[in-house]
Amino acid sequence: MTTSFTGSAGEKPAFSGFAVSERTAHLRAETALFMRDHVFSLVSHDLRGPLNGIYSWAYVLERKLDPNDPNSRRAVTGIRSGVDQQVKLLETVVDTTRAETRSLALNCEPFPLHPLINETVEEVRAGFARLRGVEITVVDSQLATEQPNGDRERLAAAVWLMLAFAVEASARDSAVTLAARVDGNAWHATVNFTFSGGALEDPALPHLLEAFARKQACEPREAKRIAWVFALCKRVAEAHGGGFEQTDTIDGEATTLSLRIPLSASAAT
Numbered sequence: 001m002t003t004s005f006t007g008s009a010g011e012k013p014a015f016s017g018f019a020v021s022e023r024t025a026h027l028r029a030e031t032a033l034f035m036r037d038h039v040f041s042l043v044s045h046d047l048r049g050p051l052n053g054i055y056s057w058a059y060v061l062e063r064k065l066d067p068n069d070p071n072s073r074r075a076v077t078g079i080r081s082g083v084d085q086q087v088k089l090l091e092t093v094v095d096t097t098r099a100e101t102r103s104l105a106l107n108c109e110p111f112p113l114h115p116l117i118n119e120t121v122e123e124v125r126a127g128f129a130r131l132r133g134v135e136i137t138v139v140d141s142q143l144a145t146e147q148p149n150g151d152r153e154r155l156a157a158a159v160w161l162m163l164a165f166a167v168e169a170s171a172r173d174s175a176v177t178l179a180a181r182v183d184g185n186a187w188h189a190t191v192n193f194t195f196s197g198g199a200l201e202d203p204a205l206p207h208l209l210e211a212f213a214r215k216q217a218c219e220p221r222e223a224k225r226i227a228w229v230f231a232l233c234k235r236v237a238e239a240h241g242g243g244f245e246q247t248d249t250i251d252g253e254a255t256t257l258s259l260r261i262p263l264s265a266s267a268a269t
Helices: 022-063 070-097 113-132 151-170 197-201 212-216 228-237
Strands: 135-140 175-183 186-194 242-246 256-262
Touching: 022 070, 022 113, 022 228, 113 135, 113 151, 113 175, 151 175, 151 186, 151 228, 151 256, 186 228, 197 212, 212 228, 228 242, 228 256
Parallel strands: 135 175
Antiparallel strands: 175 186, 186 256, 242 256
C-alpha cells in the first residue's frame, strides 16, 4: 500500500495539532485500513445470521398464510427480496472491499530482531510518547542474536501499533513497557501499561489514532473480540501463524497486549 501526503517536500504530516514523520503517518493509515476492513468483516458475519433467520421464518410464514390472499403473498415475496438484496450488498460491497487485508501476502526473510524493536520504540518515543509525557521502557530481553524469519515491515507495524495505543491510553507521567523474548519456536512482544480512558478520549491531548477507534476501545469487548484498532496486529500475527491477544481495558488497571510470532514463517496469501 502506498500513502501520499500533501504539502511541500520534506513537510511532516500533522495529526491532532502536531507533526509526525511520514513513516508514522503511513503506519497510521495502515492501521485505519485494517480497522475498516475488520469492521466490514464483523458486519458481514453478524448480519448473515439474522438474515438467514428472516429468510427461514419467511418460509414458515408462507406455509401458514392463505395461499389465495395476494397481499400475504406479496408481503412474503417482499421479505425474501429484501433479504436477497442485503446478502448481495454484503457480497458485492462489504466482502469485496475488505479483500485487500483478508488475503495478506508476506515478504518473509530472516532479519535481526533487536534492531526492529529498538527502531520501532524510538519511532513512537520520539514522535509521540515524549509529547504525551509517557515513558517507554524496553525490558532487557537479550535478543542481540535472534534472527526470525518473517515480514519485517508488517511485524514492525504491529509492534508500533501496540506501543502507539498504549501511549494513547496512558495518563501523563506514566510508563509503558515492552518486553520481547524468545520461547521455544516463537518470539513474543508484550506491552504493559495502565489503562486511562480519560487520556484515550481527551480531545485536548494530541492523538494518532482515529477518534471513533479510541472510543470503541473503551467499550466492553463483545465475546472477547479484540478492539477494532488492533485489527492490523491480529491479521499480521495470524498471517505468520501466530496470534494476538489483549486483556480487558478497565480504567486504572493494568492492561496487556501480546503478540506471538513463530521464529520461522512461510509467506501466506
